[in-house]
Amino acid sequence: MSLEVESRKPVVSEDGLPVEELVVNVGPSHPSTHGVGRFVVHLDGDVIVKCDPVIGYLHRGIEKMAENRTYLQIVPLTDRLDYVGSMYANWAYCRTVERLAGIRVPERAEYLRVIVCELQRIASHMMGIGAAAADTGAFSMFLYAFDLRERIIELFESLCGARLTYNYVRPGGVSFDAPEGWFDSVSAFTAGIDKTLDEMDSLFFGNVITRGRLKGIGVLSAEDAVACGASGPVARGSGVNWDLRKHDPYSVYPRMEFDVIVGDNGDSYDRGRCKLVECYESARIVDQCIAQMPGGSVKAEGLPRLIAPPPGDAYDHIESARGSLGVYLVSDGSPRPYRMKVRSPAFCNLALTSKLVAGHTLPDLMVVLGSLDPVFGEVDR
Amino acid sequence: MAKGGVGVALVDRIGAALNRTPGGIILTSVDALVDWSRGQSLWAFPMGTACCAMELIAASFSKFDFDRLGTFPRPDPRHTDVMILAGTITEKMKPSVKLLYDQMPDPKWVVAMGNCTVSGGIFYYDTYSVVRGADTFLPVDVYIAGCPPRPESLQDAIVQLRELVKQESIAPGNRRERKGNLPRVIAEGGDAQ
Amino acid sequence: MSPQHDLNYHLAQLTSDLDARISDHFEDVVIEISPLNLLQLAGELREIGFDRLGMVTAVDLGDEFEMVYRVTSRALSSSAFVKARIGRVDAHIASLCDVWPAANWQEREVWDLFGIDFVGHPDMRRILLPEEWPGWPLRKDYDDPNVIHRPDYI
Amino acid sequence: MQGAFAQGILFVLGLATAATAFILVVFLANSLLSPHDPSPAKDSPFECGIEQAGEPWVAPRLRFSTIAAVFVLFDAEAVLLFAVAGGLRGHLTALLEVGAFVAFLALGLAYAWRKGALEWRS
Numbered sequence: 039m040s041l042e043v044e045s046r047k048p049v050v051s052e053d054g055l056p057v058e059e060l061v062v063n064v065g066p067s068h069p070s071t072h073g074v075g076r077f078v079v080h081l082d083g084d085v086i087v088k089c090d091p092v093i094g095y096l097h098r099g100i101e102k103m104a105e106n107r108t109y110l111q112i113v114p115l116t117d118r119l120d121y122v123g124s125m126y127a128n129w130a131y132c133r134t135v136e137r138l139a140g141i142r143v144p145e146r147a148e149y150l151r152v153i154v155c156e157l158q159r160i161a162s163h164m165m166g167i168g169a170a171a172a173d174t175g176a177f178s179m180f181l182y183a184f185d186l187r188e189r190i191i192e193l194f195e196s197l198c199g200a201r202l203t204y205n206y207v208r209p210g211g212v213s214f215d216a217p218e219g220w221f222d223s224v225s226a227f228t229a230g231i232d233k234t235l236d237e238m239d240s241l242f243f244g245n246v247i248t249r250g251r252l253k254g255i256g257v258l259s260a261e262d263a264v265a266c267g268a269s270g271p272v273a274r275g276s277g278v279n280w281d282l283r284k285h286d287p288y289s290v291y292p293r294m295e296f297d298v299i300v301g302d303n304g305d306s307y308d309r310g311r312c313k314l315v316e317c318y319e320s321a322r323i324v325d326q327c328i329a330q331m332p333g334g335s336v337k338a339e340g341l342p343r344l345i346a347p348p349p350g351d352a353y354d355h356i357e358s359a360r361g362s363l364g365v366y367l368v369s370d371g372s373p374r375p376y377r378m379k380v381r382s383p384a385f386c387n388l389a390l391t392s393k394l395v396a397g398h399t400l401p402d403l404m405v406v407l408g409s410l411d412p413v414f415g416e417v418d419r
Numbered sequence: 420m421a422k423g424g425v426g427v428a429l430v431d432r433i434g435a436a437l438n439r440t441p442g443g444i445i446l447t448s449v450d451a452l453v454d455w456s457r458g459q460s461l462w463a464f465p466m467g468t469a470c471c472a473m474e475l476i477a478a479s480f481s482k483f484d485f486d487r488l489g490t491f492p493r494p495d496p497r498h499t500d501v502m503i504l505a506g507t508i509t510e511k512m513k514p515s516v517k518l519l520y521d522q523m524p525d526p527k528w529v530v531a532m533g534n535c536t537v538s539g540g541i542f543y544y545d546t547y548s549v550v551r552g553a554d555t556f557l558p559v560d561v562y563i564a565g566c567p568p569r570p571e572s573l574q575d576a577i578v579q580l581r582e583l584v585k586q587e588s589i590a591p592g593n594r595r596e597r598k599g600n601l602p603r604v605i606a607e608g609g610d611a612q
Numbered sequence: 613m614s615p616q617h618d619l620n621y622h623l624a625q626l627t628s629d630l631d632a633r634i635s636d637h638f639e640d641v642v643i644e645i646s647p648l649n650l651l652q653l654a655g656e657l658r659e660i661g662f663d664r665l666g667m668v669t670a671v672d673l674g675d676e677f678e679m680v681y682r683v684t685s686r687a688l689s690s691s692a693f694v695k696a697r698i699g700r701v702d703a704h705i706a707s708l709c710d711v712w713p714a715a716n717w718q719e720r721e722v723w724d725l726f727g728i729d730f731v732g733h734p735d736m737r738r739i740l741l742p743e744e745w746p747g748w749p750l751r752k753d754y755d756d757p758n759v760i761h762r763p764d765y766i
Numbered sequence: 767m768q769g770a771f772a773q774g775i776l777f778v779l780g781l782a783t784a785a786t787a788f789i790l791v792v793f794l795a796n797s798l799l800s801p802h803d804p805s806p807a808k809d810s811p812f813e814c815g816i817e818q819a820g821e822p823w824v825a826p827r828l829r830f831s832t833i834a835a836v837f838v839l840f841d842a843e844a845v846l847l848f849a850v851a852g853g854l855r856g857h858l859t860a861l862l863e864v865g866a867f868v869a870f871l872a873l874g875l876a877y878a879w880r881k882g883a884l885e886w887r888s
Binding site: 067102202 | 511548
């Protein structure tokens with residue numbers, strides 16, 4: 039593999055003098071690229087002239103692996119796609135398999151899936167906001183955010199035994215029913231969450247330094263957001279009112295009472311703040327789910343041990359913390375999918391970097407990356 | 420001082436001289452002191468690529484608190500003693516990991532965290548771009564199983580690493596010889612040195 | 613006119629001009645078209661209101677590739693699949709970067725993993741694999757010596 | 767007066783030798799006890815795991831020169847003020863003199879500010 043050296047061509051600097059650019063690798067091993075992304079940045083002074091993202095440092099070929107595994111064996115693979123939010127990565131895949139194989143999922147399993155996915159959204163946002171805050175110097179916010187994330191991980195641990203890669207949502211339902219007293223601990227958690235989130239809001243987003251650093255950086259207009267395929271908080275931060283839970287409702291979301299958080303001027307501040315305010319809504323959804331929780335089994339009856347859906351293809355998507363996470367499956371009737379494609383929101387959101395960053399200074403690259411919140415397991419698949 | 424030349428000679432002469440003292444008492448006591456101080460402050464280079472990086476972050480924050488072991492994550496290979504490989508290593512990432520390992524000052528150790536770095540883990544079969552195990556190109560000292568391993572087992576690895584640190588010595592004779600970069604276990608047909 | 617009726621009117625008009633075959637698939641519309649007038653179809657869809665390109669991918673059907681695009685219209689609140697089949701040898705198709713900039717990276721990924729060239733793409737490079745990676749991994753006939761295939765337990 | 771003066775000198779000398787001794791011991795022990803294994807990779811610059819892309823020696827931009835000049839000017843002023851500050855207490859005339867000095871420089875600062883010399887980017 040060639041660690042090639044960029045060729046450098048003279049550029050007319052802002053002072054009007056022909057001066058060479060400085061090419062810098064904000065490379066795969068960098069604390070604030072949130073993983074193994076490499077950004078070849080052409081600098082004029084400290085102003086970014088051009089930023090060329092190079093990704094693929096975590097490309098494990100999950101789509102190729104999926105072609106040699108049965109439908110049930112692929113669920114642990116989807117955990118490693120968006121490893122900050124494995125629950126909804128599983129769910130997106132399972133929804134497509136259920137649509138392909140025509141499996142009906144019992145009500146209780148759907149409610150459990152919504153609870154678990156909304157808690158995972160809060161945990162994932164905490165990771166996203168915390169890392170973005172640490173990049174602008176507010177390290178205490180990272181610790182606050184991680185404290186909240188750890189409490190959610192404890193809930194997941196008591197539910198399905200794993201801390202990060204849960205393998206909890208399976209085609210046809212969920213793997214375990216909620217243990218004794220789990221709902222009470224979830225309610226206790228969501229009761230106290232509003233106070234913590236207010237604290238975090240004033241600590242970070244209310245801080246004048248953060249406002250100075252984040253406002254007006256990486257402005258994305260609404261048309262660009264839609265045209266460039268951005269989704270989730272990145273698109274909603276620019277005023278695009280599109281949330282799959284509300285505008286393409288699935289599972290039991292139509293029965294939920296929540297509103298979609300939309301920013302207005304599409305800069306890093308609004309994207310970040312959308313994530314935080316969404317957590318209030320997620321907590322409300324969790325409370326409603328616990329209130330309406332029906333009884334019954336959590337797995338579909340009569341599910342063959344080896345799911346072999348009829349030939350055909352299916353696509354389904356959910357609203358993950360990063361956007362619309364879709365899975366496209368093509369089946370040829372055998373117990374192994376013929377083709378699996380993951381439509382990754384982090385991949386499409388990251389494609390905006392070079393457009394958002396041009397003209398800003400180098401530290402703003404970290405701010406924009408923090409607001410785009412890429413997870414490279416899902417970007418590189 | 421010539422580049423490392425005279426300095427190395429000086430250290431070896433002193434080490435050898437200390438070695439000749441009866442029973443090497445002075446040497447072992449100096450070694451013990453040096454190794455103890457190294458073991459208590461192993462700064463970690465978090466080579467975090469995938470899911471294990473999340474556990475590495477969780478381990479170094481307030482709930483599990485890596486700092487009480489003296490392990491402080493530093494993003495620069497120059498300031499670190501231990502490279503913690505956290506996450507899948509792909510073919511495209513391999514030269515970077517090797518370069519970062521070479522850029523770390525001696526003495527240095529490698530902790531392979533998670534199944535992906537130990538043996539390719541869940542990505543062992545059917546992938547074209549995953550390196551099956553970090554010990555194919557790096558001398559790994561401590562392996563941690565788990566996908567991802569719990570933060571407690573990660574911290575236990577640091578405690579175990581201190582045993583390895585105690586084998587280091589300033590005298591050339593005792594210094595644990597590294598056979599180049601080939602992993603010792605595989606190089607000698609399985610008998611761990 | 614309700615959005616659904618509006619959509620059917622447009623689609624009916626499409627089938628006549630570009631001889632596209634329309635069928636339904638769950639709640640989405642599937643438009644099969646020949647790769648030659650894909651670009652024209654994309655422009656038309658963009659006018660109708662499909663302003664969001666969600667997914668660009670390819671499926672290796674053995675003797676030929678099938679390109680699958682999924683476009684969404686928030687105004688008409690409906691989505692459509694666009695499928696086009698291209699030959700396997702020297703596979704190439706028109707790039708949709710001018711219609712939807714979202715296609716840029718996704719087409720680079722299809723080029724990287726399938727080897728399908730996109731005519732008119734501003735920056736046709738590999739995106740995930742190193743530049744000099746031999747072969748196209750997601751093709752069915754891709755054989756790589758150091759890939760270890762999973763034994764068949766079931 | 768003599769004893770106190772000598773005592774002061776001795777204290778300063780003692781402090782200086784103790785500090786240098788401590789630093790020397792640390793550096794000597796470090797160079798003696800640590801293994802020396804120089805390699806070309808160790809000397810190569812660290813750029814996030816990739817070999818360095820392009821020449822780092824690029825001509826600095828002209829626009830930074832103005833703000834650098836303004837900084838040096840007011841830094842020198844601060845140094846002078848420190849020197850004078852000790853003797854100012856209780857002398858009104860001295861205060862007026864230094865005040866005039868500072869006023870002139872403040873005028874310069876206002877001019878530079880208005881002309882945009884302090885703008886980070888032109």
